[in-house]
Amino acid sequence: MNNNDTIFALSSGHGKSGVAVIRVSGDDLRDLFLRITNRKSADARHAYFATMRDTAGDVIDQIVATYFVAPQSFTGTDVIEIYSHGAPAVVEKIFEYLRNTGARMADAGEFSRRAFYNNKMDLADVDGLAALLDAQTDAQRRSALQSMMGGDSEIYNNWRGQMIEISAYAAAILDYADDELPANIGDTIRTKTQKLYEEITDALARYAAVRAIRGGFNVVLTGETNVGKSSLFNAILGANRAIVSDIPGTTRDVVSATLDIGGYMVNLSDTAGLRETNDTIEKIGIERTQSEIDSADIIINVHTPDDAPHTLPHADKNTICVVNKSDLTNAPHTDNIIYVSAKNGDGVSELTNAIREKISAIATAAQNGVAVNARTHGLLSDAASELKSAIDAPETNYDIFSEHTRRAADAIGKILGTITANDVLDATFSQLCLGK
Ligand SMILES: Nc1nc2c(ncn2[C@@H]2O[C@H](COP(=O)(O)OP(=O)(O)OP(=O)(O)O)[C@@H](O)[C@H]2O)c(=O)[nH]1
Ligand SMILES: [Mg+2]
Structure with a gap:
């Protein structure tokens, strides 16, 4: 293990910038x-101002550099951080210098x-770090930070510890x-x-x-043709993205845009209006509308004053009911329906607020507990089904019970990387960018 060749990378962003951070990791730097x-x-963890020179003695740049001595560094190895001017030519010259010393690009x-091999991070932390580097909104930042700072690992470790203990007690019953055992141990471990x-x-x-x-x-x-979905899409975005016309069936393809609503990232989609049609292309469009609806977190059902529902059509908690073209009528409003006019902008901010409230309600439920991602979802499902098999095992068969709870503990161990295969590691680390 103690054989870390010296690697380097640009840890700050690429391109022209005020300052570039170049990180070097290796043994005894x-x-x-x-x-x-x-x-x-030099002392560890002090910032030193210096004039960095190449082997011929020519100045490369004026820099500040810090030396971190193992294990007190991000990676757990010796680390040097060089803060230079952010010009690509300076960075390239420093890379050349490092290459000449035998170091290689990470x-x-x-x-x-x-950091993982040196026990500085477990895989749940790495997942959090990858999510943090991708964070574009405040909610993404908060969720990722909680995972990266060990919030998830604590929960996983606790679960795993309990499973191992339960499995051990089940084996001990045999x-x-x-x-020689605690009273009612069988009941206790089942509960x-x-x-x-x-x-x-x-x-x-x-x-x-x-x-x-x-x-x-x-x-x-979503909604019927010509109700003004595309107009509303443009009004919410504040940009003319989707084609609007008075011809029913204008929108065929799904038109999507990303926007920030209250710190949450929203993928807003405009879809083909729903109606019976013989037009082949429009039919394909309507099929696409259906698949958008299937993967929707929130559906905005758009109506017009003509077909305005007098009661909410369905009280699905993730549906918002909207009556557009409110400029065309003076009819009284019905509760829980949002009246808007894409034409003059009335009610659009109420609609955005309603979207934000729905999102907050969904997000609040997700705030506590681990941030399940695509990788951990499969392993958590494995753990859950092993626990279910343990619970369903016959009262007398603690052998099977012990085996299933042990397997559940292994699944959680894989989430943390305590038990793992190389391909999992490759997939997890390759999602990070250079310099991380
Ligand atoms: N008066 C009024 N007209 C509107 C309003 N919103 C849309 N319209 C008009 O309604 C017609 C249809 O608008 P679109 O936005 O294309 O409707 P759509 O629901 O996307 O229609 P399809 O793509 O065909 O399903 C256009 O002529 C718009 O100018 C509104 O708030 N008030
Ligand atoms: Mg449209």
Whole structure:
């Protein structure tokens, strides 16, 4: 293990910038640090101002550099951070310098991989870090930070610890006499297993919401042709994106745009209006509308004053009922229906507020507990089904009970990377960019 070749990468963003951060990781980088900073001695975790020179003595740049001594660094190895001017030519010159010392460019995620091997991070933390680097909205930032800072790992470790203990007790029931074990141990472990099963099923149920926070909430405009869906789409966006016309059946393809509503990322889609049609292309459009509806987190059902529902058509909690073209009528309003006019902008901000409220309600439910992602979803489902099999095992068969709870613990171990295969590691780290 103790064989970390020296790697480097640009950890700050690419392109022209005020300052660039170049990170170097390896075993015993003290000499390299002294050469870079042109010093005779240096303390760890101090910022040193220096004039960095190449081997010919020509100045590369004026820099600030810091030396982190293992294990007190991001990777757990020795680390040097060089803060130079952000010009691509400066960065390239520093890379050349480092290459000449025998260092090599790091692979994507290689710093985090070292952090993982040196027990600085587990895989749940790495998932959080990847999500944080992708965060575009405040809600994404908060959710990712909680995972990255060990919030999820704590819950997973706790679950795994309980499962291992339960499995051990179940095995002990077979091997020990009753009076050598805690009273009612059989009942106790069954109750505990049931509770764990419920907690994990709850976490799985929050997956859709966590996915929406991380990837954006899918909000879909639907309704009959010509009700003004495309007009409303443009009004919400504040931009003329979708084609509007008085010809029914104008929109064929799904038109989507991303926007920030109250700190949440929203993927808003305009769809083909629903009607009976013989037009082949329009039919395909309507099929696409249906698949958008299937993957929607929130549906906006658009009507006009002519077909305005007098009561809410369905009280689905994730549907918003809208009557558009409110400029054409003075008819009294019905509760819980939002009246808008895409034409003059009336009610559009009420509609955006309603979308935000629905999103907040979904997001609040997802705030507590682990941020289930695509990788962990499968493993959590495995854990849940093992626990279910344990619960369903015959009262007398603690052998089977012990085996299933142990397998559940293994599934959680895989989430943390305590038990893992190389392909899982490759997939997890490669989602990170260079320099992380
Ligand atoms: N008076 C009035 N007319 C509107 C309003 N919103 C849309 N319209 C008009 O209604 C017609 C249809 O608008 P679109 O936005 O194309 O309707 P759509 O629901 O997307 O229609 P399809 O794509 O065919 O399903 C156009 O002539 C719009 O100018 C509104 O708030 N008030
Ligand atoms: Mg349209």
